[in-house]
Amino acid sequence: MHDIKSIRENPQDFDEALGLRGIYEMSAKILALDEERRSAILAAETATAEQNKAAKEIGKAKSSNDENAFKILRDLVSSKKKEVASKSAKAKELDHDLNNLLMTIPNLPLSDVPVGEDELGNIEIFKWGTPPEIKNAKEHFEIKGAKPGMDFETASKLSGSRFVLLRGSIARVHRALSQFMLDTHINEHDLTETMTPVLVRDEAMYGTNQLPKFAEDSYKTTNGWWLIPTSEVTLTNTVSGKNLPEADLPIRLTAHTLCFRSEAGSAGKDTSGMLRQHQFEKVEMVSITHPDESLKEHSRMTNCAQAILEKLGLPYRIVLLCTGDMGFGARKTHDLEVWLPGQKKYREISSVSICGDFQARRMLARFKPADGGKLQFVHTLNGSGVAVGRCLIAILENGQNEDGSISLPTALSPYLNNCSQISSTGHLE
Numbered sequence: 001m002h003d004i005k006s007i008r009e010n011p012q013d014f015d016e017a018l019g020l021r022g023i024y025e026m027s028a029k030i031l032a033l034d035e036e037r038r039s040a041i042l043a044a045e046t047a048t049a050e051q052n053k054a055a056k057e058i059g060k061a062k063s064s065n066d067e068n069a070f071k072i073l074r075d076l077v078s079s080k081k082k083e084v085a086s087k088s089a090k091a092k093e094l095d096h097d098l099n100n101l102l103m104t105i106p107n108l109p110l111s112d113v114p115v116g117e118d119e120l121g122n123i124e125i126f127k128w129g130t131p132p133e134i135k136n137a138k139e140h141f142e143i144k145g146a147k148p149g150m151d152f153e154t155a156s157k158l159s160g161s162r163f164v165l166l167r168g169s170i171a172r173v174h175r176a177l178s179q180f181m182l183d184t185h186i187n188e189h190d191l192t193e194t195m196t197p198v199l200v201r202d203e204a205m206y207g208t209n210q211l212p213k214f215a216e217d218s219y220k221t222t223n224g225w226w227l228i229p230t231s232e233v234t235l236t237n238t239v240s241g242k243n244l245p246e247a248d249l250p251i252r253l254t255a256h257t258l259c260f261r262s263e264a265g266s267a268g269k270d271t272s273g274m275l276r277q278h279q280f281e282k283v284e285m286v287s288i289t290h291p292d293e294s295l296k297e298h299s300r301m302t303n304c305a306q307a308i309l310e311k312l313g314l315p316y317r318i319v320l321l322c323t324g325d326m327g328f329g330a331r332k333t334h335d336l337e338v339w340l341p342g343q344k345k346y347r348e349i350s351s352v353s354i355c356g357d358f359q360a361r362r363m364l365a366r367f368k369p370a371d372g373g374k375l376q377f378v379h380t381l382n383g384s385g386v387a388v389g390r391c392l393i394a395i396l397e398n399g400q401n402e403d404g405s406i407s408l409p410t411a412l413s414p415y416l417n418n419c420s421q422i423s424s425t426g427h428l429e
Contacts (some may be wrong), residue, residue, distance in 0.1 A: 002105060117322075149170025208237065326353075
Protein backbone atom coordinates (compact mmCIF):
# COMPACT_ATOMS: atom_id res chain seq x y z
CA MET A 1 0.00 0.00 0.00
CA HIS A 2 1.22 3.49 -0.75
CA ASP A 3 2.20 6.18 1.76
CA ILE A 4 -0.48 8.88 1.60
CA LYS A 5 1.97 11.44 2.99
CA SER A 6 4.36 10.77 0.13
CA ILE A 7 1.55 11.17 -2.40
CA ARG A 8 0.58 14.51 -0.84
CA GLU A 9 4.16 15.75 -1.02
CA ASN A 10 5.00 14.39 -4.49
CA PRO A 11 1.79 13.92 -6.50
CA GLN A 12 3.49 14.50 -9.85
CA ASP A 13 6.21 11.92 -9.17
CA PHE A 14 3.56 9.44 -8.05
CA ASP A 15 1.52 9.94 -11.23
CA GLU A 16 4.56 9.66 -13.48
CA ALA A 17 5.68 6.38 -11.85
CA LEU A 18 2.17 4.94 -11.91
CA GLY A 19 1.78 6.04 -15.51
CA LEU A 20 4.56 3.60 -16.42
CA ARG A 21 2.11 0.86 -15.41
CA GLY A 22 -0.67 2.28 -17.56
CA ILE A 23 -2.56 4.06 -14.75
CA TYR A 24 -2.87 7.80 -15.17
CA GLU A 25 -3.71 10.87 -13.05
CA MET A 26 -4.55 8.88 -9.95
CA SER A 27 -3.17 11.35 -7.41
CA ALA A 28 -6.01 13.85 -7.93
CA LYS A 29 -8.62 11.23 -7.03
CA ILE A 30 -6.62 10.04 -4.02
CA LEU A 31 -5.91 13.54 -2.70
CA ALA A 32 -9.53 14.69 -3.14
CA LEU A 33 -10.70 11.75 -1.04
CA ASP A 34 -7.88 12.35 1.44
CA GLU A 35 -8.86 16.02 1.80
CA GLU A 36 -12.50 15.09 2.38
CA ARG A 37 -11.39 12.53 4.98
CA ARG A 38 -9.14 15.03 6.78
CA SER A 39 -11.93 17.62 6.82
CA ALA A 40 -14.29 15.05 8.32
CA ILE A 41 -11.74 14.15 10.98
CA LEU A 42 -11.26 17.84 11.83
CA ALA A 43 -15.02 18.35 12.01
CA ALA A 44 -15.36 15.37 14.36
CA GLU A 45 -12.50 16.62 16.53
CA THR A 46 -13.99 20.13 16.64
CA ALA A 47 -17.41 18.78 17.65
CA THR A 48 -15.74 16.65 20.33
CA ALA A 49 -13.92 19.68 21.73
CA GLU A 50 -17.17 21.66 21.79
CA GLN A 51 -18.93 18.77 23.55
CA ASN A 52 -16.18 18.55 26.16
CA LYS A 53 -16.26 22.31 26.73
CA ALA A 54 -20.04 22.30 27.19
CA ALA A 55 -19.75 19.34 29.56
CA LYS A 56 -17.37 21.32 31.77
CA GLU A 57 -19.70 24.31 31.75
CA ILE A 58 -22.55 22.06 32.96
CA GLY A 59 -20.66 21.47 36.17
CA LYS A 60 -20.22 25.19 36.74
CA ALA A 61 -23.90 25.90 36.05
CA LYS A 62 -24.97 23.15 38.41
CA SER A 63 -22.72 24.34 41.24
CA SER A 64 -24.05 27.90 40.84
CA ASN A 65 -27.66 26.65 40.81
CA ASP A 66 -28.25 28.26 37.41
CA GLU A 67 -31.04 25.93 36.30
CA ASN A 68 -31.67 27.71 33.01
CA ALA A 69 -28.03 27.61 31.97
CA PHE A 70 -27.84 23.96 33.09
CA LYS A 71 -30.73 22.94 30.81
CA ILE A 72 -29.30 24.84 27.83
CA LEU A 73 -25.88 23.27 28.29
CA ARG A 74 -27.37 19.81 28.84
CA ASP A 75 -29.25 20.07 25.54
CA LEU A 76 -26.09 21.35 23.85
CA VAL A 77 -24.05 18.38 25.12
CA SER A 78 -26.74 15.98 23.90
CA SER A 79 -26.78 17.67 20.50
CA LYS A 80 -22.98 17.67 20.27
CA LYS A 81 -22.86 14.01 21.25
CA LYS A 82 -25.03 13.14 18.26
CA GLU A 83 -22.96 15.43 16.04
CA VAL A 84 -19.72 13.77 17.18
CA ALA A 85 -21.14 10.32 16.47
CA SER A 86 -22.32 11.36 13.01
CA LYS A 87 -19.09 13.11 12.02
CA SER A 88 -16.89 10.38 13.47
CA ALA A 89 -18.83 7.79 11.48
CA LYS A 90 -18.37 9.90 8.34
CA ALA A 91 -14.63 10.23 8.99
CA LYS A 92 -14.36 6.49 9.56
CA GLU A 93 -16.28 5.78 6.34
CA LEU A 94 -13.99 8.08 4.33
CA ASP A 95 -10.90 6.55 5.93
CA HIS A 96 -12.18 3.13 4.89
CA ASP A 97 -12.82 4.41 1.34
CA LEU A 98 -9.32 5.84 1.09
CA ASN A 99 -7.70 2.62 2.32
CA ASN A 100 -9.79 0.59 -0.11
CA LEU A 101 -8.70 2.84 -2.97
CA LEU A 102 -5.03 2.62 -2.01
CA MET A 103 -5.36 -1.17 -1.73
CA THR A 104 -6.26 -1.39 -5.43
CA ILE A 105 -3.28 0.61 -6.75
CA PRO A 106 -0.21 -1.40 -7.79
CA ASN A 107 3.31 -0.79 -6.57
CA LEU A 108 5.57 1.73 -8.29
CA PRO A 109 8.38 0.33 -10.48
CA LEU A 110 12.02 1.00 -9.72
CA SER A 111 13.86 3.28 -12.12
CA ASP A 112 15.72 0.46 -13.91
CA VAL A 113 12.57 -1.49 -14.80
CA PRO A 114 11.97 -1.37 -18.57
CA VAL A 115 8.79 0.30 -19.76
CA GLY A 116 6.46 -1.93 -21.75
CA GLU A 117 2.83 -2.97 -22.13
CA ASP A 118 3.19 -6.76 -21.91
CA GLU A 119 5.68 -9.63 -22.01
CA LEU A 120 7.03 -8.37 -25.32
CA GLY A 121 8.63 -5.55 -23.34
CA ASN A 122 10.62 -7.90 -21.09
CA ILE A 123 14.41 -7.96 -21.44
CA GLU A 124 16.58 -11.06 -21.34
CA ILE A 125 19.51 -10.35 -19.01
CA PHE A 126 21.14 -13.78 -18.59
CA LYS A 127 21.15 -17.23 -20.16
CA TRP A 128 22.61 -20.50 -18.86
CA GLY A 129 23.02 -23.90 -20.48
CA THR A 130 22.49 -25.16 -23.99
CA PRO A 131 19.06 -26.57 -24.89
CA PRO A 132 19.51 -30.25 -25.81
CA GLU A 133 19.04 -31.32 -29.41
CA ILE A 134 16.24 -33.86 -29.17
CA LYS A 135 14.83 -35.36 -32.34
CA ASN A 136 11.03 -35.29 -32.31
CA ALA A 137 10.95 -33.91 -28.76
CA LYS A 138 7.69 -34.63 -26.96
CA GLU A 139 5.84 -32.74 -24.27
CA HIS A 140 5.97 -34.25 -20.79
CA PHE A 141 2.59 -36.00 -20.99
CA GLU A 142 3.51 -37.64 -24.31
CA ILE A 143 6.79 -39.23 -23.20
CA LYS A 144 6.47 -43.00 -23.09
CA GLY A 145 8.25 -43.47 -19.75
CA ALA A 146 6.22 -40.71 -18.07
CA LYS A 147 2.75 -41.77 -19.21
CA PRO A 148 2.26 -44.57 -16.60
CA GLY A 149 2.89 -42.10 -13.79
CA MET A 150 0.65 -39.22 -14.94
CA ASP A 151 -3.08 -39.96 -14.73
CA PHE A 152 -5.18 -37.05 -15.90
CA GLU A 153 -8.32 -39.11 -16.51
CA THR A 154 -8.66 -40.33 -12.92
CA ALA A 155 -7.84 -36.88 -11.58
CA SER A 156 -10.56 -35.42 -13.78
CA LYS A 157 -13.10 -37.88 -12.37
CA LEU A 158 -12.05 -36.93 -8.85
CA SER A 159 -11.75 -33.17 -9.23
CA GLY A 160 -12.38 -31.95 -12.76
CA SER A 161 -9.98 -30.33 -15.22
CA ARG A 162 -6.53 -28.98 -14.38
CA PHE A 163 -5.66 -31.71 -11.89
CA VAL A 164 -3.29 -34.67 -12.17
CA LEU A 165 -2.74 -37.84 -10.20
CA LEU A 166 0.93 -38.85 -10.02
CA ARG A 167 1.98 -42.46 -9.45
CA GLY A 168 5.08 -44.56 -9.03
CA SER A 169 8.32 -43.21 -10.41
CA ILE A 170 6.88 -39.82 -11.41
CA ALA A 171 5.47 -39.29 -7.92
CA ARG A 172 8.85 -40.23 -6.42
CA VAL A 173 10.76 -37.82 -8.64
CA HIS A 174 8.28 -35.08 -7.79
CA ARG A 175 8.82 -35.69 -4.08
CA ALA A 176 12.58 -35.92 -4.53
CA LEU A 177 12.60 -32.53 -6.21
CA SER A 178 10.91 -30.82 -3.28
CA GLN A 179 13.33 -32.42 -0.82
CA PHE A 180 16.32 -31.49 -2.97
CA MET A 181 15.17 -27.87 -3.20
CA LEU A 182 14.56 -27.56 0.53
CA ASP A 183 17.89 -29.14 1.44
CA THR A 184 19.75 -26.86 -0.95
CA HIS A 185 18.09 -23.70 0.38
CA ILE A 186 18.58 -24.71 4.01
CA ASN A 187 22.12 -26.08 3.84
CA GLU A 188 23.64 -23.83 1.19
CA HIS A 189 21.53 -20.66 1.10
CA ASP A 190 20.93 -20.09 4.82
CA LEU A 191 17.13 -20.09 4.62
CA THR A 192 15.08 -21.27 7.59
CA GLU A 193 12.67 -24.09 6.81
CA THR A 194 9.12 -23.26 7.84
CA MET A 195 5.98 -25.39 7.85
CA THR A 196 2.94 -23.15 7.37
CA PRO A 197 -0.85 -23.49 7.19
CA VAL A 198 -2.45 -23.48 3.76
CA LEU A 199 -5.67 -21.90 5.07
CA VAL A 200 -5.53 -18.22 6.04
CA ARG A 201 -7.79 -15.35 7.09
CA ASP A 202 -8.65 -12.29 5.03
CA GLU A 203 -6.00 -10.22 6.81
CA ALA A 204 -3.16 -12.42 5.56
CA MET A 205 -4.37 -12.20 1.96
CA TYR A 206 -4.67 -8.40 2.25
CA GLY A 207 -1.19 -8.22 3.74
CA THR A 208 0.43 -9.70 0.64
CA ASN A 209 -1.90 -7.93 -1.81
CA GLN A 210 -3.93 -10.95 -3.00
CA LEU A 211 -6.97 -9.05 -1.76
CA PRO A 212 -9.01 -7.20 -2.73
CA LYS A 213 -7.90 -7.14 -6.37
CA PHE A 214 -7.30 -10.85 -6.99
CA ALA A 215 -10.09 -12.51 -5.02
CA GLU A 216 -11.36 -14.38 -8.09
CA ASP A 217 -7.95 -15.99 -8.59
CA SER A 218 -8.10 -17.76 -5.22
CA TYR A 219 -10.36 -20.27 -3.48
CA LYS A 220 -12.39 -19.36 -0.39
CA THR A 221 -13.95 -21.92 1.96
CA THR A 222 -17.54 -21.68 3.14
CA ASN A 223 -16.38 -20.62 6.62
CA GLY A 224 -14.26 -17.76 5.34
CA TRP A 225 -10.73 -19.15 5.06
CA TRP A 226 -8.66 -18.75 1.90
CA LEU A 227 -6.54 -21.51 0.37
CA ILE A 228 -3.13 -19.95 -0.20
CA PRO A 229 -2.08 -19.31 -3.82
CA THR A 230 1.53 -19.39 -2.59
CA SER A 231 3.28 -19.63 0.78
CA GLU A 232 4.47 -16.08 0.18
CA VAL A 233 1.20 -15.28 1.97
CA THR A 234 2.02 -17.18 5.15
CA LEU A 235 5.78 -16.63 5.24
CA THR A 236 5.56 -12.86 4.71
CA ASN A 237 2.75 -12.47 7.23
CA THR A 238 4.88 -14.03 9.99
CA VAL A 239 6.08 -10.46 10.65
CA SER A 240 2.65 -8.86 10.38
CA GLY A 241 2.04 -6.34 13.15
CA LYS A 242 5.55 -6.75 14.58
CA ASN A 243 8.16 -4.18 15.56
CA LEU A 244 11.38 -6.08 15.00
CA PRO A 245 14.80 -5.23 16.39
CA GLU A 246 17.08 -4.19 13.54
CA ALA A 247 19.48 -6.95 14.62
CA ASP A 248 16.86 -9.57 13.60
CA LEU A 249 17.15 -8.54 9.94
CA PRO A 250 17.40 -10.10 7.45
CA ILE A 251 14.89 -12.89 8.03
CA ARG A 252 15.15 -15.56 5.31
CA LEU A 253 12.49 -18.25 5.12
CA THR A 254 11.59 -21.16 2.87
CA ALA A 255 8.61 -23.50 2.78
CA HIS A 256 7.30 -26.36 0.68
CA THR A 257 3.51 -26.24 0.46
CA LEU A 258 0.52 -27.07 -1.61
CA CYS A 259 -0.74 -24.01 -3.49
CA PHE A 260 -4.16 -23.36 -4.99
CA ARG A 261 -5.18 -21.06 -7.83
CA SER A 262 -8.45 -20.83 -9.69
CA GLU A 263 -6.65 -19.68 -12.87
CA ALA A 264 -9.65 -17.44 -13.50
CA GLY A 265 -7.81 -15.39 -16.09
CA SER A 266 -6.25 -18.27 -18.00
CA ALA A 267 -9.19 -19.90 -19.78
CA GLY A 268 -7.90 -21.90 -22.72
CA LYS A 269 -4.22 -21.53 -21.75
CA ASP A 270 -2.01 -24.60 -21.24
CA THR A 271 -4.94 -26.99 -20.96
CA SER A 272 -2.82 -30.03 -21.86
CA GLY A 273 -0.59 -31.68 -19.31
CA MET A 274 0.29 -30.31 -15.88
CA LEU A 275 1.84 -26.95 -16.71
CA ARG A 276 -1.08 -24.91 -15.31
CA GLN A 277 -2.95 -26.62 -12.48
CA HIS A 278 -5.48 -25.60 -9.83
CA GLN A 279 -3.43 -27.45 -7.19
CA PHE A 280 0.35 -27.58 -7.28
CA GLU A 281 3.41 -27.60 -5.05
CA LYS A 282 6.05 -24.95 -4.72
CA VAL A 283 9.14 -24.28 -2.65
CA GLU A 284 8.91 -20.60 -1.77
CA MET A 285 11.53 -18.14 -0.55
CA VAL A 286 10.75 -14.99 1.43
CA SER A 287 13.14 -12.38 2.81
CA ILE A 288 12.39 -9.59 5.27
CA THR A 289 15.15 -6.98 5.09
CA HIS A 290 16.39 -3.54 6.03
CA PRO A 291 15.45 -1.05 3.25
CA ASP A 292 19.12 -0.44 2.48
CA GLU A 293 19.70 -4.14 1.80
CA SER A 294 16.68 -5.11 -0.30
CA LEU A 295 18.25 -4.60 -3.73
CA LYS A 296 21.24 -6.74 -2.77
CA GLU A 297 18.84 -9.35 -1.34
CA HIS A 298 16.93 -9.43 -4.62
CA SER A 299 20.09 -10.49 -6.45
CA ARG A 300 20.87 -13.02 -3.73
CA MET A 301 17.42 -14.63 -3.99
CA THR A 302 17.69 -14.78 -7.78
CA ASN A 303 20.99 -16.61 -7.34
CA CYS A 304 19.31 -19.10 -4.98
CA ALA A 305 16.73 -20.00 -7.64
CA GLN A 306 19.44 -20.16 -10.31
CA ALA A 307 21.42 -22.63 -8.22
CA ILE A 308 18.52 -25.09 -8.18
CA LEU A 309 18.22 -25.12 -11.97
CA GLU A 310 21.97 -25.32 -12.51
CA LYS A 311 22.39 -28.23 -10.11
CA LEU A 312 19.68 -30.03 -12.07
CA GLY A 313 21.36 -29.19 -15.37
CA LEU A 314 18.28 -27.40 -16.75
CA PRO A 315 18.90 -24.69 -19.38
CA TYR A 316 17.24 -21.43 -18.39
CA ARG A 317 17.26 -17.71 -18.90
CA ILE A 318 16.50 -14.69 -16.72
CA VAL A 319 14.26 -11.91 -17.97
CA LEU A 320 13.73 -8.54 -16.34
CA LEU A 321 9.99 -7.92 -16.43
CA CYS A 322 8.72 -4.67 -17.89
CA THR A 323 6.22 -2.38 -16.18
CA GLY A 324 3.25 -3.90 -18.00
CA ASP A 325 4.07 -7.52 -17.15
CA MET A 326 5.20 -7.09 -13.55
CA GLY A 327 3.07 -8.36 -10.67
CA PHE A 328 0.78 -6.05 -8.69
CA GLY A 329 2.93 -5.87 -5.56
CA ALA A 330 6.35 -5.84 -7.20
CA ARG A 331 8.77 -2.98 -7.79
CA LYS A 332 11.15 -5.16 -9.79
CA THR A 333 10.95 -8.80 -10.90
CA HIS A 334 13.32 -11.35 -12.35
CA ASP A 335 11.57 -14.25 -14.07
CA LEU A 336 13.55 -17.45 -14.45
CA GLU A 337 12.36 -19.33 -17.51
CA VAL A 338 13.35 -22.97 -18.06
CA TRP A 339 13.75 -24.53 -21.51
CA LEU A 340 11.00 -27.01 -22.45
CA PRO A 341 12.01 -29.02 -25.53
CA GLY A 342 8.44 -30.29 -26.07
CA GLN A 343 7.18 -26.74 -26.48
CA LYS A 344 10.44 -25.47 -27.98
CA LYS A 345 10.33 -22.41 -25.77
CA TYR A 346 11.31 -21.05 -22.38
CA ARG A 347 8.57 -21.09 -19.72
CA GLU A 348 8.46 -19.39 -16.33
CA ILE A 349 9.54 -21.53 -13.40
CA SER A 350 10.30 -18.81 -10.83
CA SER A 351 9.56 -15.13 -10.23
CA VAL A 352 11.75 -13.26 -7.78
CA SER A 353 10.34 -9.88 -6.76
CA ILE A 354 11.27 -6.97 -4.55
CA CYS A 355 8.19 -5.31 -3.03
CA GLY A 356 9.86 -2.55 -1.03
CA ASP A 357 7.63 -1.40 1.85
CA PHE A 358 4.43 -1.97 -0.16
CA GLN A 359 3.40 -5.12 1.72
CA ALA A 360 4.92 -3.99 5.01
CA ARG A 361 2.57 -0.99 5.11
CA ARG A 362 -0.41 -3.26 4.61
CA MET A 363 0.81 -5.57 7.39
CA LEU A 364 2.26 -2.88 9.71
CA ALA A 365 5.58 -4.74 9.74
CA ARG A 366 8.32 -2.49 11.06
CA PHE A 367 11.73 -2.53 12.71
CA LYS A 368 13.38 -0.44 15.41
CA PRO A 369 16.73 0.99 14.25
CA ALA A 370 19.70 0.05 16.37
CA ASP A 371 20.53 3.73 16.91
CA GLY A 372 17.18 4.28 18.59
CA GLY A 373 15.51 6.19 15.76
CA LYS A 374 11.83 6.00 14.92
CA LEU A 375 10.20 2.82 13.64
CA GLN A 376 10.66 2.09 9.92
CA PHE A 377 8.86 -0.27 7.58
CA VAL A 378 10.77 -3.38 6.57
CA HIS A 379 11.18 -4.38 2.94
CA THR A 380 9.77 -7.71 1.73
CA LEU A 381 10.88 -9.95 -1.12
CA ASN A 382 9.55 -13.24 -2.44
CA GLY A 383 10.49 -15.79 -5.05
CA SER A 384 9.88 -19.36 -6.12
CA GLY A 385 12.70 -21.65 -5.32
CA VAL A 386 11.21 -23.23 -7.48
CA ALA A 387 7.80 -24.49 -8.72
CA VAL A 388 8.02 -28.26 -8.19
CA GLY A 389 5.57 -29.38 -10.90
CA ARG A 390 7.13 -27.21 -13.58
CA CYS A 391 10.56 -28.41 -12.56
CA LEU A 392 9.34 -32.00 -12.97
CA ILE A 393 8.09 -31.14 -16.46
CA ALA A 394 11.47 -29.64 -17.36
CA ILE A 395 13.35 -32.70 -16.12
CA LEU A 396 11.12 -35.08 -18.06
CA GLU A 397 11.32 -33.10 -21.30
CA ASN A 398 15.05 -32.29 -21.17
CA GLY A 399 15.93 -35.83 -20.11
CA GLN A 400 13.82 -37.70 -22.67
CA ASN A 401 15.52 -40.27 -24.90
CA GLU A 402 14.49 -41.67 -28.26
CA ASP A 403 13.36 -44.99 -26.76
CA GLY A 404 10.96 -43.22 -24.37
CA SER A 405 13.18 -43.52 -21.30
CA ILE A 406 14.13 -40.44 -19.25
CA SER A 407 17.62 -39.64 -17.93
CA LEU A 408 17.46 -38.01 -14.49
CA PRO A 409 19.79 -35.36 -13.01
CA THR A 410 22.59 -36.77 -10.87
CA ALA A 411 21.66 -34.27 -8.12
CA LEU A 412 18.49 -36.31 -7.48
CA SER A 413 20.26 -39.66 -7.25
CA PRO A 414 20.65 -39.57 -3.42
CA TYR A 415 16.88 -39.02 -3.12
CA LEU A 416 15.98 -41.86 -5.49
CA ASN A 417 18.00 -44.77 -4.05
CA ASN A 418 20.75 -43.98 -6.58
CA CYS A 419 18.49 -44.48 -9.57
CA SER A 420 19.49 -42.49 -12.65
CA GLN A 421 16.64 -42.91 -15.09
CA ILE A 422 13.01 -43.80 -15.70
CA SER A 423 12.69 -46.66 -18.14
CA SER A 424 10.45 -46.59 -21.19
CA THR A 425 8.00 -48.69 -19.17
CA GLY A 426 7.92 -46.10 -16.35
CA HIS A 427 10.17 -47.77 -13.75
CA LEU A 428 13.03 -46.19 -11.83
CA GLU A 429 16.36 -47.79 -12.67
